[in-house]
Amino acid sequence: MSVDGDDGKIIEGPDSPSSVGWVSAKKMCLYGDTANPLVLEAGGSIGPVEVEYETYGELSQDKDNVIVICHALTGDAHAAGWDREPFGPLREYRKKKPGWWNSMIGPGKPIDTNRFYALCVNVLGSCYGSSGPSSINPETGRPYGLSFPIVTVGDWAKIQFAVLDRLGIGKVLAVIGGSMGGQIALELALSEPERVGSLAILSAGPRLTTQGLAFNAVGRNAIISDSNFSGGDYYGKDRPIKGLAVARMMAQITYLSEESMGVKFGRRLRGKDAPDYSLTGIEFEMESYLNYQAASFVERYDPNSYLYMTRAMDYYDAALIWGGGDLIEAMRRIKARTLVVSFSSDWLFPPELLRELVSALCRARHPLSYVNIPSRYGHDAFLVETDAVGRLIRSFLKDPKVG
């Protein structure tokens, strides 16, 4: 498998003066031996699967400079730089913008591609290159739809290690992720502790809150309730984008905070001084923003994937999986030096929940750094507070050691 994504010309993107430049996504076929498919945590099996990933920087001769970046719920492998050849039906938008963590990854940036070889793998079940419900089932020649097996955070960790195996990489310097990506990073450090030198978790806990479960349930319900849903078999027909839009609008609220929305939108009307008095039209800036976010999201995301991703988050419970319900017991497995970062206004993964993780790590006598960054940007702060996050990650990666 060629690793040619990093050979591209370095350009100065308009929004990204220190971009890693053009990158090409790579695909890897895994579990291609049909006698030995991937057996999933939930009981299903599948094979072969395609896995999309991107890499930034050069792999050292000893393959000892690897940092694994884990993406969030609706993210993809395109973490940095500019996509040279976006592919797939929903991915036209990727031509237009740099990777989702472009501020963190690149030459001289906190995850410095002059030193490190960063790698980001798109999770199974997504619609961004790795196999998922919108992929063609080779047995039927049609998209899997809901016949795609249920995937879990544990499966995602397993697949990321499989990719590393294939690339001949044993131990990694660090795994880093925010939100759902933080849970994948945690799971990487829990499932193969010897292979993970450092672990950085941002805006993520060892499980969803009850409120998080509830919001996910509403989002899925909105999609399933859409008359175009057709049991998930809507490919080639009208997609259930109205339901997906509602799910996204709601989720968007949980990514922000009252303070950030108050400052950005308040109660301001959209382009007028007095309301039109309309039930179904746009009156407030806040509504306009949500509509815009939803409209852009449904263009680029598969409703079925939203079901798979949110369910995987629902099921993840590190204490239950690795400690029989005891989070301290689970944390005893971890060998990686650890950084945990929460944000004061994050209410999807609130600081109290991250402090539970921190407390369990402490009580498991595990060395760690914990920072609660004061921020008004809510859950999205891990993407927005680039200065504060950049300083922490830069310092955390100053002297990493493999395994």
Add this chain to the structure above:
Amino acid sequence: MSVDGDDGKIIEGPDSPSSVGWVSAKKMCLYGDTANPLVLEAGGSIGPVEVEYETYGELSQDKDNVIVICHALTGDAHAAGWDREPFGPLREYRKKKPGWWNSMIGPGKPIDTNRFYALCVNVLGSCYGSSGPSSINPETGRPYGLSFPIVTVGDWAKIQFAVLDRLGIGKVLAVIGGSMGGQIALELALSEPERVGSLAILSAGPRLTTQGLAFNAVGRNAIISDSNFSGGDYYGKDRPIKGLAVARMMAQITYLSEESMGVKFGRRLRGKDAPDYSLTGIEFEMESYLNYQAASFVERYDPNSYLYMTRAMDYYDAALIWGGGDLIEAMRRIKARTLVVSFSSDWLFPPELLRELVSALCRARHPLSYVNIPSRYGHDAFLVETDAVGRLIRSFLKDPKVG
């Protein structure tokens, strides 16, 4: 108009040992002179309108013992006792349960019907007896649907005073309400200050937060996105109950708190020890609760009414309406002695927002009592914390004076 609702036999309802007993809802026709219809704040007009209300206790000879109770978003005039004759297409459920604030209103209860004459008016636009989008438009012989005019909190206050006028009641001892009802109570005290002796506002602020606007927008979007919505003209056909269910599930989350949901449901699975691994089925207790709440709600509520109610809440901004944007200036209008009650875990009308109201009242040199009740029950606390709320209201009403 006869006031016969209070003559019913006193019974001991199973869930309500100190019930006011059977009550009969009353209806009043207002603005029956078609030359002088009700002119609404948003510019529309309508007439005649029907207004449903209930009363509890006996009106004193001097008509000086009146307390106005204001209901919340999906509430109705049935605040106490047991409905003798529920009517209307969606109101079968009302046979089965006592009024929504039955713990507060009755003989010997905090709003003591041995002393007071309590009155609760269903707001215009609702589906619980007062005219609304599901009512028959006399001009067409068909339900109004979205041709029903936009109503505001100001209109509701105006109509409540019209009902009082018709009953020959001038000044009232007190107006009391929680959530949207608290906003109506505030508006009653702002719009006719001389007529309101005391004002009690629970779990409500002078406006919605930006987050509140956002949640309302998502709820309406869910309804409008339902393929059965048909521009609001769905009467006699399949109603957009899937959209309404999604709206209610989401709203339900905002009425609770992470703590109360965590204690009540946590991450417990529904009737099983291990998950079924199902995307669309019920796995968690939390999901089961939301589904149950939504299923029961769509049986008893009209989707169009949900649009009207939430929009009215969106538009309400006491500072803008009465103070040109200055809340202190607005509060200078109020003559009523005032009680403001917030709940520590309420994040729909958070204590900080209520303290803004309190601060404005103080700076307007207005005497008031403010209590922030420590509670884990979130926004619903005003309905759930019956002991604490009851003590406050009882004490507040100990020595009320008319006007």
